Every structure is written in C-alpha cells, then in structure tokens.
Amino acid sequence: MISVNNVSVYFGAKPLFEDISFVISAKERIALVGKNGAGKSTLLKLLAGIDAPTEGVISRPKDIRIGYLPQVMQTSDERTVLGECQQVFSHITSLEHEVERLAEEMATRTDYDSPEYMELIERHAQRTDLLMMQTSGNIEADIERTLLGLGFERTDFDRPTSEFSGGWRMRIELAKILLQRPDLLLLDEPTNHLDIESIRWLERFITSGSTALVLISHDRAFIDATTSRTLEIELGKLYDYKTNYSHYLTLREERLEQQRRAYENQQKELQATEDFIERFRYKATKAVQVQSRIKQLERIERIEVEDIDRRAMHFSFLPAITSGAYPVIIEGLSKSYGTHTVFEGVNMTIERGEKVAFVGKNGSGKSTLIKCIMGEVTDYTGSLRLGHNVEVGYFAQTQSQELDGNLTVYETIDREAHGPIRTKINDLLGAFMFGGEESEKKISVLSGGERGRVALIKLLLRPANLLILDEPTNHLDIRSKEVLKEAITRFTGTVIVVSHDREFLDGLVSRVYEFRSGRVTEHIGGIYDWLQKRDREDNTFPSSLSELSPSAKATTSAPISSGAEDYQRQKEQAKERRALEKEIKATEERSEAIDTELRMLETQLSDPQHATDATLFSRYQALRSEQESLLARWEELAMKLDL
Structure with a gap:
C-alpha cells in the first residue's frame, strides 16, 4: 500500500535517520517506537505527505485515503460538534455531481466503440461504486455512534466547538478522521486525552475494522491491543519486528545483546590492530604491513552500541510521619x-x-x-x-x-x-x-x-x-x-x-x-476486575484477550447474571468469541507469512534472470489468490467479533 524506499532525513548535517526502507500492507497495524527525539513523529508526517524526506522516495497509491492525527493540531471554532463532523461528508455532494455529469456525457456521445467511450464507461462505473460505498449506511447514525464512543453526550452535539477544551477538540478531530474510513490511520499519541472507556472503544474500532494503522503511543495496553508489528527507530536506523510490542521487547533485548557482543569483539580487533601499528610504526621492515593495517582501520565500519541506560532506577518516596487510620x-x-x-x-x-x-x-x-x-x-x-x-x-x-x-x-x-x-x-x-x-x-x-x-x-x-x-x-x-x-x-x-x-x-x-x-x-x-465487571453489567465482552489483566488472560471470568439461562447464554457467547479470536489469529499469522513470501518472490521476479520463470510466477499468483481469500475471511471474522 505504501512503500518507503531508502529514506533519509537530515537536520543540517546531522541525520535524524538514514536509508530506511519498509512497506505498509493493507490492513496492517504497526507500532512505531523509539526514544523521544528519535524521529517517530517526523516519520509519521512523511507517511502523511505533510513533509518530504531529504533523500529517498515514499510511494503511495494516488487514491489512498490517509487519516492523520498529530499530537498538536489547529482546530476550527466555526461550527457545532455535529456540524464539524458533517463536514467530513461534504465530498459526497461533489461525487454525486461527477457521477451525474459522466452519465449525461455517456447519454449524449455516440462514439460507442471508441477507446475514449470505453474509458468513460469505466470511469462512471468506478465513481458510482465509490459513491455507493461511501453512502452505504446511515451517515447521521455513524456520526452519533462515533461521537458517543469517544465520550461525547448527545447534548454536546449542538454545542459550538469553541466551548470545549483542547483535549475534547482533539476528540472531535479524531472522530472526523475515523468517519472518513481511511485506508491508513496515522495516530500520534491518540490516548493522551481519552478516558478508559473511550480508549477501549477506539481499540474495538481499530481491531474490528480493515483500516491499516501506524501508531505512536506510550500506552502499552493500547499498543498491544491494536498492533501486531513493531517498527523501532534507534540511532538513525530502523528495525522491523513482525510481532506485538510486548514480544518485541524480548526480541529487542536479544538483538542488543548480540550487538554488544559484536561491539566488544570489534573493539578487541581494533585495539590489536592499533597496537600493531603503534609497535611497528617506525620499523622500515614493517612499513608495508603498517600501511596495510592503517587502511584496514579506515575501511572498517564501526559498530555502534545504542545509548540505553539499563541501570535499574529504584526510587522511594521520602518518609513522612504515620497518618491516622483513615486519611x-x-x-x-x-x-x-x-x-x-x-x-x-x-x-x-x-x-x-x-x-x-x-x-x-x-x-x-x-x-x-x-x-x-x-x-x-x-x-x-x-x-x-x-x-x-x-x-x-x-x-x-x-x-x-x-x-x-x-x-x-x-x-x-x-x-x-x-x-x-x-x-x-x-x-x-x-x-x-x-x-x-x-x-x-x-x-x-x-x-x-x-x-x-x-x-x-x-x-x-x-x-x-x-x-x-x-x-x-x-x-x-x-x-x-x-x-x-x-x-x-x-x-x-x-x-x-x-x-x-x-x-x-x-x-x-x-x-x-x-x-x-x-x-x-x-x-x-483491581482495574481489570472493574473492567470485566463493567463488561458483564453492560452485556459486552472484551474485544480480545489483551483486554484482560495478565493474570486472567488464560481464561475468561464467568458472567454474573440473574438466571441460569442467561448465564449459559453468556458462557456460550464467550466460548464462541474465543474460537473466533483463535481463528482470526491463525488467519493473521498465515497472512503475515504469505506477505513475507510474496516480498521474496517480488524481489526474485524483479531480477531479469527470473523474470520469465513460470514456476515462480505461478507460485506468486497462487499466494496472491490465497491472500485475497484470507483477507475476505478476516473481514468476515472481524464483523462477527464486533458483537
């Protein structure tokens, strides 16, 4: 869907990141992580097309719809909350006029066999399909559902946006982005101004939909619930982990340990080379070897060790006198x-x-x-x-x-x-x-x-x-x-x-x-005990096992209900949901494996030596077909999970 090829960004002579490449596939949900200042927000702006890279290319389909939520934004105070959200659908009127114009042109032209007329028919069909897709469902109901999900009350809908704080205005902008049903969501710290209920609603919106996502967040529970791939920017380089954030932390520690060992080994080799040069620098019989070692040092690409403080920072509050039994x-x-x-x-x-x-x-x-x-x-x-x-x-x-x-x-x-x-x-x-x-x-x-x-x-x-x-x-x-x-x-x-x-x-x-x-x-x-109790009282269930506390992820709690029949029904719902979650996870894992193999095949087929390889091409087509079937099944499962 979006391809980032050899992209670099420099601030003056200093690189923020260099020569990074990756691909965002349809429906893929990615966490973008790294230190403050590593370049996460800058990369999000590049993906959104707001900024351009110093070097490299970012390729996007012409018709891709991108929804971008920055940390800080400029908001308008000219409308009510409802009126602001209705602006999202103003393009539908333009689309309707375009479809009418194309239909009128088709009716008046007589060159039915010309290529131009065929293109006109194709254009009319495409725009009609797009119009039907974007007007399917009830627009007012979509707006209401989204605003309520993000924490607004119905009484807020007709209030001017100027009456709301910055955090609530951010929710209005987020609602507008979600209502656009973009192909790709770019969210920079979206949970900063959301409460727990709104965060969980947003999780369900993301996980039950088909929109691709690139997310920057410090909310670990939210990251784990919504993403399945992690991109880390560190020391100007990009590391790609095909897993969620929690598992990424383990894999990252393994990579850093390998990096430290490689660094230590290189330092030993460099020291030995420098000792040799210093020892024989002034011996004529060793001049050739010394010059060879000097050139060798110049050619070596130095291994960098990430500047991460791993000392355990433990801190205790300063002691105070003991209070009464009931503060x-x-x-x-x-x-x-x-x-x-x-x-x-x-x-x-x-x-x-x-x-x-x-x-x-x-x-x-x-x-x-x-x-x-x-x-x-x-x-x-x-x-x-x-x-x-x-x-x-x-x-x-x-x-x-x-x-x-x-x-x-x-x-x-x-x-x-x-x-x-x-x-x-x-x-x-x-x-x-x-x-x-x-x-x-x-x-x-x-x-x-x-x-x-x-x-x-x-x-x-x-x-x-x-x-x-x-x-x-x-x-x-x-x-x-x-x-x-x-x-x-x-x-x-x-x-x-x-x-x-x-x-x-x-x-x-x-x-x-x-x-x-x-x-x-x-x-x-605890907090997850309360969340599960709320779900039972509201007759809802977590959208995924990631919504359960770590100690409860192996099983779901039995619902409390007013009768055995209701209890059994809810148990069956929970069992069905777990089965659906298991299948959707297997579907996602197979889809990721196919993506990996497709990329390998694309690389091979781009080589002139393999361009006419019928076996490779046949395998590529078969995988593409399987991928389409998996995506269709994924959508079906996602809809069922949205109970």
Missing part, C-alpha cells in the same frame, strides 16, 4: 455548578496504606472531588474530613504553571532535593526523560508536557503520607511510568490516583471508584 472520610458529599450536578451522595472511607483509583469519563467529577479533598473547592454539601497527621503530596498538570521559568530543569530539582537523594539527581532526571543536555534547558522553554514531568519529579522529593495524583502518566514514556509505578508500589502511605492508563493501574490499586452519571460507585479489586 480520607467522605459522607453524603454533593457538588453542583449552577443547575449542573457534578456528583451527589458520595460516601468514601479510605484506609491508611490503601491505593485506590478514580476512573470514569473526562468531566465526570474525578478532578472536582480531588479539589474538594485538597480544599481548593469548598462550596459543596455533605461532610469531608482528612485524618490525623495527614501530609498530602499533590500532583496535577496545572502545577507546572507555578515553576520558575528562569531556572533550568537541573536547578529546579537540585533546589528541591535534600539528603542522600542528591547523589541520584541525574539518574532521576534521566528516568523522566531529562538526561544529558535536556537537564540544562530553562523551564521557560519547556512544553506543557515537559513542565508536567518536572512538577512530578518535585513531588517525588517531598515527604508525604497521602499522595493524590491527577493523571500523572500523561506525557511520560513507558520507562518513566515503570519508575513511577514502582515508587508508588513501594510507598507505604495512602494513594489516590486518577488515570486512564490500564497498564499503570494494573497491580497498583486494590479498589476502584467509578464516576458515572453523577454517582460514585465503589468496586473492590
């Missing part, structure tokens, strides 16, 4: 803004040492309740008390605005750090993506996400026995999340965390409070 006690709490009730009748008792999660759609009241606990909002009804000796450590993205813009990142953290932790400042900065020169940046030049990370590091250096974290993983990479998660796990105090990151919450919290429709409901257990 937070809430009884009958209600909060409204005018006629809008945010939540009412909230009852919540959090015990010392507990780690709990607040989950729910954006705007459902999670941050408002936290502000009530922090004393930032006081005009509520009901009772809210903090326990004895509670020392709160609070993180919210808005705290980044309070940082001193005249200080560097290092100076900011250095002023906050006290005691033994001062010896680990550089390690801590590196763990949160401020290693090396990044630590010398002024706060004033940092992006919002970078400032948020600095504010989070400051929190880690303050003693507290109650941590309240509002979306702490936004703008963190996977390694930084792991460092933070381990620190919170080791923390002996109490934790309240608002997050949409399932991988981060899994194994971290033991109780979940769900904010929904003005109510706050307590759920005992």
Whole structure:
C-alpha cells in the first residue's frame, strides 16, 4: 500500500535517520517506537505527505485515503460538534455531481466503440461504486455512534466547538478522521486525552475494522491491543519486528545483546590492530604491513552500541510521619455548578496504606472531588474530613504553571532535593526523560508536557503520607511510568490516583471508584476486575484477550447474571468469541507469512534472470489468490467479533 524506499532525513548535517526502507500492507497495524527525539513523529508526517524526506522516495497509491492525527493540531471554532463532523461528508455532494455529469456525457456521445467511450464507461462505473460505498449506511447514525464512543453526550452535539477544551477538540478531530474510513490511520499519541472507556472503544474500532494503522503511543495496553508489528527507530536506523510490542521487547533485548557482543569483539580487533601499528610504526621492515593495517582501520565500519541506560532506577518516596487510620472520610458529599450536578451522595472511607483509583469519563467529577479533598473547592454539601497527621503530596498538570521559568530543569530539582537523594539527581532526571543536555534547558522553554514531568519529579522529593495524583502518566514514556509505578508500589502511605492508563493501574490499586452519571460507585479489586465487571453489567465482552489483566488472560471470568439461562447464554457467547479470536489469529499469522513470501518472490521476479520463470510466477499468483481469500475471511471474522 505504501512503500518507503531508502529514506533519509537530515537536520543540517546531522541525520535524524538514514536509508530506511519498509512497506505498509493493507490492513496492517504497526507500532512505531523509539526514544523521544528519535524521529517517530517526523516519520509519521512523511507517511502523511505533510513533509518530504531529504533523500529517498515514499510511494503511495494516488487514491489512498490517509487519516492523520498529530499530537498538536489547529482546530476550527466555526461550527457545532455535529456540524464539524458533517463536514467530513461534504465530498459526497461533489461525487454525486461527477457521477451525474459522466452519465449525461455517456447519454449524449455516440462514439460507442471508441477507446475514449470505453474509458468513460469505466470511469462512471468506478465513481458510482465509490459513491455507493461511501453512502452505504446511515451517515447521521455513524456520526452519533462515533461521537458517543469517544465520550461525547448527545447534548454536546449542538454545542459550538469553541466551548470545549483542547483535549475534547482533539476528540472531535479524531472522530472526523475515523468517519472518513481511511485506508491508513496515522495516530500520534491518540490516548493522551481519552478516558478508559473511550480508549477501549477506539481499540474495538481499530481491531474490528480493515483500516491499516501506524501508531505512536506510550500506552502499552493500547499498543498491544491494536498492533501486531513493531517498527523501532534507534540511532538513525530502523528495525522491523513482525510481532506485538510486548514480544518485541524480548526480541529487542536479544538483538542488543548480540550487538554488544559484536561491539566488544570489534573493539578487541581494533585495539590489536592499533597496537600493531603503534609497535611497528617506525620499523622500515614493517612499513608495508603498517600501511596495510592503517587502511584496514579506515575501511572498517564501526559498530555502534545504542545509548540505553539499563541501570535499574529504584526510587522511594521520602518518609513522612504515620497518618491516622483513615486519611480520607467522605459522607453524603454533593457538588453542583449552577443547575449542573457534578456528583451527589458520595460516601468514601479510605484506609491508611490503601491505593485506590478514580476512573470514569473526562468531566465526570474525578478532578472536582480531588479539589474538594485538597480544599481548593469548598462550596459543596455533605461532610469531608482528612485524618490525623495527614501530609498530602499533590500532583496535577496545572502545577507546572507555578515553576520558575528562569531556572533550568537541573536547578529546579537540585533546589528541591535534600539528603542522600542528591547523589541520584541525574539518574532521576534521566528516568523522566531529562538526561544529558535536556537537564540544562530553562523551564521557560519547556512544553506543557515537559513542565508536567518536572512538577512530578518535585513531588517525588517531598515527604508525604497521602499522595493524590491527577493523571500523572500523561506525557511520560513507558520507562518513566515503570519508575513511577514502582515508587508508588513501594510507598507505604495512602494513594489516590486518577488515570486512564490500564497498564499503570494494573497491580497498583486494590479498589476502584467509578464516576458515572453523577454517582460514585465503589468496586473492590483491581482495574481489570472493574473492567470485566463493567463488561458483564453492560452485556459486552472484551474485544480480545489483551483486554484482560495478565493474570486472567488464560481464561475468561464467568458472567454474573440473574438466571441460569442467561448465564449459559453468556458462557456460550464467550466460548464462541474465543474460537473466533483463535481463528482470526491463525488467519493473521498465515497472512503475515504469505506477505513475507510474496516480498521474496517480488524481489526474485524483479531480477531479469527470473523474470520469465513460470514456476515462480505461478507460485506468486497462487499466494496472491490465497491472500485475497484470507483477507475476505478476516473481514468476515472481524464483523462477527464486533458483537
């Protein structure tokens, strides 16, 4: 579908990446990974046709439809939410006019046997088919289904887009892209502004559709659920792994170990050669050998070892005095803004040492309740008390605005750090993506996400026995999340965390409070326990086993229902779904194997020596035919899975 051939991008004389080549096939779903600054977003822009490479060629079919969602975008405020989405279908009117014009031309011309008339018929048929395909189904229903899936309420549809925050405007743009039904989706951190329910809806949309995908994301659960191939950019090179992200990590470690061994062996050889040159440089009898060794050194292509810090970064929060047995006690709490009730009748008792999660759609009241606990909002009804000796450590993205813009990142953290932790400042900065020169940046030049990370590091250096974290993983990479998660796990105090990151919450919290429709409901257990309970209550099932927690992937939980008949029906549905998932996985694996063999055959057939090889061509045609059958079966299975 898209072919990237020997592409390089330079910033001045410095290469971002060099001579990379790969192919994106139809319906293929790819994760694009690598360090910040490795060139992932740049490559996405190249694929979208927004930027051009310094060298090389990117080939795309002329009629390919590409949907591109950048991290930062310019949005329009001229329409309502519904009106903005309806703009996606404005091209249908143009297409209808074109079909009418072609039909009129066919009716008036009389050169029925001419090549031009045959081309006219072909063009009319193609455009008619395209029109039928794009107008199939109910457009208004598609818009409604997509907006609801991304978290909008029906009452939002007629609101001007100017009334929404940047995160909600991003959802509008994402909805428009999905409604276009593109051949290829290019998504750069799409989950940053989505809640758990919207993320899971987007997962199901992607996995049940036929759209190809190239994804940049730090949400590990989302990556594993939606992709089956991983492209890594590292040190200007591209590595292609035909597997999902979790398995890629294992294979990558094996490759890096081989790379390190090769590097060490080469260093020994280089040292031996240099020793020989130094030893015999001034001996006339060895002049020829010395010159030969010097030329040999010049010809050697030096092996680079990826600059990855593999030291285990372990960090513990600074100790604080022990709080009372119940740090937070809430009884009958209600909060409204005018006629809008945010939540009412909230009852919540959090015990010392507990780690709990607040989950729910954006705007459902999670941050408002936290502000009530922090004393930032006081005009509520009901009772809210903090326990004895509670020392709160609070993180919210808005705290980044309070940082001193005249200080560097290092100076900011250095002023906050006290005691033994001062010896680990550089390690801590590196763990949160401020290693090396990044630590010398002024706060004033940092992006919002970078400032948020600095504010989070400051929190880690303050003693507290109650941590309240509002979306702490936004703008963190996977390694930084792991460092933070381990620190919170080791923390002996109490934790309240608002997050949409399932991988981060899994194994971290033991109780979940769900904010929904003005109510706050307590759920005992971890994040995946809550998700499975929600699926049973809503009479839905996970779109794939990747939606289950790691400990539950071997089996699905029995649904809770009101009667034996309903229970048996749901069991049969779950069994049927597992069988479909097994077949779709086998279909995908066979399809990938065929893709590999087809590429090999294409290479052979492009060689003049094999261009007329009937056996090769026959094999190629047979594989193409099998691939078409597999794709048709895949679509059939995907539709069945969309229960």
